[in-house]
Amino acid sequence: MSSFRSPMAPPRSFLWSRRIFLTLLTGFVLVPVYVMVSSSLKPLADVSGRFRWLPSGLTIRPYIDIWSTVPLAKYFVNSLIVAGAATVCSVVIAVFAAYAVSRYSFRGKRVFTVTVLSTQMFPGILFLLPLFLIYVNIGNATGIALFGSRGGLILTYLTFSLPFSIWMLIGYFDSVPRDLDEAALVDGCGPLGALFRVVVPAAVPGIVAVAVYAFMTAWGEVLFASVMTDETTRTLAVGLQGYSTLNDVYWNQIMAASLVVSVPVVAGFLLLQRYLVAGLTAGAVK
Amino acid sequence: MTATVPTRADGRTVRRSSPGAARGPRRTGRIRRIGLPYLLLLPALLLELLVHLVPMVIGIVMSFKELTQFYIRDWGAAPWSGLDNYRMSVDFDAPVGKALLHSFFVTVGFTLLSVGLCWLLGTAAAVCMQDTFRGRSLLRALFLVPYALPVYAAVITWVFMFQHDNGLVNHVLHDQLHLTDKPSFWLIGDNSFWALLTVSVWKGWPFAFLIVMAGLQNIPRELYEAAALDGAGMRQQIRRITLPSLRPVNQVLILVLFLWTFNDFNTPYVLFGKAAPEAADLISVHIYQASFVTWNFGTGSAMSVLLLLFLLVVTGGYLLLTWRGRRASDV
Numbered sequence: 210m211s212s213f214r215s216p217m218a219p220p221r222s223f224l225w226s227r228r229i230f231l232t233l234l235t236g237f238v239l240v241p242v243y244v245m246v247s248s249s250l251k252p253l254a255d256v257s258g259r260f261r262w263l264p265s266g267l268t269i270r271p272y273i274d275i276w277s278t279v280p281l282a283k284y285f286v287n288s289l290i291v292a293g294a295a296t297v298c299s300v301v302i303a304v305f306a307a308y309a310v311s312r313y314s315f316r317g318k319r320v321f322t323v324t325v326l327s328t329q330m331f332p333g334i335l336f337l338l339p340l341f342l343i344y345v346n347i348g349n350a351t352g353i354a355l356f357g358s359r360g361g362l363i364l365t366y367l368t369f370s371l372p373f374s375i376w377m378l379i380g381y382f383d384s385v386p387r388d389l390d391e392a393a394l395v396d397g398c399g400p401l402g403a404l405f406r407v408v409v410p411a412a413v414p415g416i417v418a419v420a421v422y423a424f425m426t427a428w429g430e431v432l433f434a435s436v437m438t439d440e441t442t443r444t445l446a447v448g449l450q451g452y453s454t455l456n457d458v459y460w461n462q463i464m465a466a467s468l469v470v471s472v473p474v475v476a477g478f479l480l481l482q483r484y485l486v487a488g489l490t491a492g493a494v495k
Numbered sequence: 496m497t498a499t500v501p502t503r504a505d506g507r508t509v510r511r512s513s514p515g516a517a518r519g520p521r522r523t524g525r526i527r528r529i530g531l532p533y534l535l536l537l538p539a540l541l542l543e544l545l546v547h548l549v550p551m552v553i554g555i556v557m558s559f560k561e562l563t564q565f566y567i568r569d570w571g572a573a574p575w576s577g578l579d580n581y582r583m584s585v586d587f588d589a590p591v592g593k594a595l596l597h598s599f600f601v602t603v604g605f606t607l608l609s610v611g612l613c614w615l616l617g618t619a620a621a622v623c624m625q626d627t628f629r630g631r632s633l634l635r636a637l638f639l640v641p642y643a644l645p646v647y648a649a650v651i652t653w654v655f656m657f658q659h660d661n662g663l664v665n666h667v668l669h670d671q672l673h674l675t676d677k678p679s680f681w682l683i684g685d686n687s688f689w690a691l692l693t694v695s696v697w698k699g700w701p702f703a704f705l706i707v708m709a710g711l712q713n714i715p716r717e718l719y720e721a722a723a724l725d726g727a728g729m730r731q732q733i734r735r736i737t738l739p740s741l742r743p744v745n746q747v748l749i750l751v752l753f754l755w756t757f758n759d760f761n762t763p764y765v766l767f768g769k770a771a772p773e774a775a776d777l778i779s780v781h782i783y784q785a786s787f788v789t790w791n792f793g794t795g796s797a798m799s800v801l802l803l804l805f806l807l808v809v810t811g812g813y814l815l816l817t818w819r820g821r822r823a824s825d826v
Contacts, residue, residue: 234616234620239637244652257661258661305535305536306535309533310532330806330807333758334760334795335799335803338786338795338796339550339554364542364546371542428645430646431647431760449651450647463655475644478639478643486708489705490712
């Protein structure tokens with residue numbers, strides 16, 4: 210408001226085209242969200258016949274039925290365990306690795322960062338089959354069940370978010386002044402003490418951002434979940450498809466279930482997106 | 496305040512003398528110091544080896560084998576088949592090779608369009624929202640919703656919208672706007688390509704928006720003020736300051752978007768199920784089908800290796816080009 214009269218005041222034409230563009234974009238973004246929310250509150254007749262913008266009546270029935278049509282609660286718990294564990298492990302491992310790269314010079318540093326980042330390039334499909342075989346064979350040889358278990362999925366997912374997390378944290382740790390942890394070293398902290406008492410607290414926004422990213426990655430993955438889980442360990446990504454393989458497609462229930470499984474991640478993401486932007490600004494995008 | 500300065504100065508001198516002291520009798524301390532970075536990297540390294548690098552090597556080995564479902568339990572016993580899998584994949588006259596080539600072209604076209612649109616929308620929105628106005632942070636949160644939604648939840652909503660009889664898209668295009676003679680099919684046939692592109696852009700542009708927005712925050716405000724004082728208009732400011740400053744960010748962003756979109760499996764898999772229509776037969780789903788539906792892992796692996804080679808060449812060429820460009824612009 211105060212900047213309006215400054216020399217930077219944008220011309221009127223820009224303001225108008227901006228208004229139109231942002232309105233159209235908001236429409237594009239929001240229509241599916243509206244469909245999801247409104248359909249989840251409609252009676253089945255409304256979603257089976259011709260599409261209606263406004264429901265003929267509101268009902269919370271779909272939100273009750275979703276839990277019995279498929280064992281959604283079980284999938285939910287599986288997803289929570291898998292994504293939660295993958296996030297914690299991924300963040301801890303990424304903090305260690307990023308600290309090493311940021312604070313030490315050692316042989317093979319460049320090779321490490323390039324290798325880790327280049328794994329982002331691999332098509333998931335290339336290592337899906339071999340990984341599937343490795344897990345099956347490890348299971349046969351040692352009895353450690355990785356295939357079909359939550360452990361295998363956790364292990365897989367945490368490596369998915371690891372490269373980006375390490376990359377972002379290196380940038381973030383670089384922006385924490387070295388004097389701080391050197392002072393901690395002088396005061397008698399070991400290198401790990403310096404990491405956890407000085408560097409980590411100073412890099413909280415970056416770490417939160419990385420955690421959000423890791424959780425979202427694990428919560429939304431479909432390919433490996435569809436191959437590497439069985440009935441007891443199935444996650445939401447696969448379980449949600451259960452509503453449409455039945456004879457009737459309960460679209461209102463599908464939308465209700467989609468909304469329910471989205472709420473934790475979307476709420477978390479929107480609450481913490483400030484950190485993500487700050488983390489990206491200080492780290493990745495520098 | 497004054498007391499802390501001398502201690503810090505003391506601290507520096509103590510630290511400088513400490514490596515000399517460690518070089519003496521305390522050998523273990525020195526080894527620990529040299530070994531520490533490797534120790535810190537070890538978990539990340541082991542996991543990347545287990546989940547990415549070893550499987551990749553095995554995948555390459557598998558591509559030279561005749562690996563069918565009979566050898567799953569003991570894949571080492573599968574007979575070697577030399578280059579047969581590769582020959583089959585690139586024999587563009589035979590059905591398998593022809594289908595792969597078709598899928599490749601579909602993927603290239605889809606990726607170029609999707610990345611271009613995502614980047615364009617993301618940049619435009621970020622530039623539009625560079626200076627503050629009422630409701631800006633609310634709008635920013637809204638724009639990030641498609642990115643935050645789990646892929647399957649978002650895509651399944653689009654599946655509903657694209658339904659032939661009860662979907663929103665046909666209702667709007669046919670019933671309300673009368674643009675089509677009869678309701679169209681969106682998830683089968685040629686339209687499926689556009690359906691996939693729409694979903695992909697809807698889901699992907701907020702990431703570009705997020706990254707460009709973060710990049711914009713690193714442009715010093717004084718640059719714009721100086722330009723404004725020199726009489727540069729809005730358009731000139733965007734062309735002369737915003738876009739050039741975003742160049743390094745864009746170089747990474749476009750590469751990442753390209754790789755993600757090219758390898759995307761989740762979106763087409765949820766949108767179309769196991770059998771993707773020909774017009775939207777993206778390469779990941781194609782290879783998945785070639786491997787898991789026909790249980791021919793050897794050929795599937797050969798196709799994956801070819802895909803990886805292609806991505807390596809493209810990425811290498813891209814990095815070479817952009818680095819050279821960056822160096823030239825630095826001079």
